[in-house]
Amino acid sequence: ELKVEQNPLFLSMQEGKNYTIYCNYSTTSDRLYWYRQDPGKSLESLFVLLSNGAVKQEGRLMASLDTKARLSTLHITAAVHDLSATYFCAVDATVTGNQFYFGTGTSLTVIP
Amino acid sequence: NAGVTQTPKFRVLKTGQSMTLLCAQDMNHEYMYWYRQDPGMGLRLIHYSVGEGTTAKGEVPDGYNVSRLKKQNFLLGLESAAPSQTSVYFCASRRLRDYSSYNEQFFGPGTRLTVL
Numbered sequence: 001e002l003k004v005e006q007n008p009l010f011l012s013m014q015e016g017k018n019y020t021i022y023c024n025y026s027t028t029s030d031r032l033y034w035y036r037q038d039p040g041k042s043l044e045s046l047f048v049l050l051s052n053g054a055v056k057q058e059g060r061l062m063a064s065l066d067t068k069a070r071l072s073t074l075h076i077t078a079a080v081h082d083l084s085a086t087y088f089c090a091v092d093a094t095v096t097g098n099q100f101y102f103g104t105g106t107s108l109t110v111i112p
Numbered sequence: 113n114a115g116v117t118q119t120p121k122f123r124v125l126k127t128g129q130s131m132t133l134l135c136a137q138d139m140n141h142e143y144m145y146w147y148r149q150d151p152g153m154g155l156r157l158i159h160y161s162v163g164e165g166t167t168a169k170g171e172v173p174d175g176y177n178v179s180r181l182k183k184q185n186f187l188l189g190l191e192s193a194a195p196s197q198t199s200v201y202f203c204a205s206r207r208l209r210d211y212s213s214y215n216e217q218f219f220g221p222g223t224r225l226t227v228l
Binding site: 009031033041042043044045048050088090092098099100102103104105 | 143162215218221
């Protein structure tokens with residue numbers, strides 16, 4: 001069974017601090033997605049990582065992908081309150097090709 | 113471009129009632145998906161479609177049916193609603209998978225369903 005595990009599930013951090021969210025997956029995949037969800041809202045695409053070693057950055061968020069280790073990271077630099085949200089990673093499984101498999105999400109709260 | 117829209121936004125049903133959720137996309141995407149989101153469970157795939165007239169089961173299909181009669185629409189039906197189907201339902205779509213584009217899924221705003 002394909003598994004996508006995120007940790008931590010909950011993260012409370014102070015403004016200005018750095019932290020990393022981890023996404024491990026159990027199947028071969030050539031692409032990995034990160035989404036953001038604000039409370040009561042839908043999911044918004046943040047990053048698409050297409051190959052091993054891919055790194056994408058947008059503002060205080062940086063995502064990377066290691067397909068050999070089946071690991072993606074979402075690094076937060078100098079957190080601000082506006083980053084408070086739930087972050088999901090999703091794997092586009094090459095075996096099926098049609099489905100995304102989502103992690104359970106990391107609920108991030110940035111404390112002023 | 114409206115993207116992905118869902119109807120209705122909120123609904124309250126009594127146990128045993130039926131209803132249909134409508135998803136529409138105007139991006140000419142081939143693939144469409146229905147998910148449910150429950151606290152602490154992430155998103156779980158109910159059914160999906162890889163093209164007009166085709167549907168397939170996802171992780172949690174029991175109690176739901178779907179139809180894709182038109183490329184732009186994907187309907188999710190509950191024939192006899194149960195309290196366990198209380199959830200937030202999201203529809204998503206994406207273009208045909210190829211190796212030169214991102215192929216991310218685009219999500220609708222969600223439908224909040226309560227079954228009493």
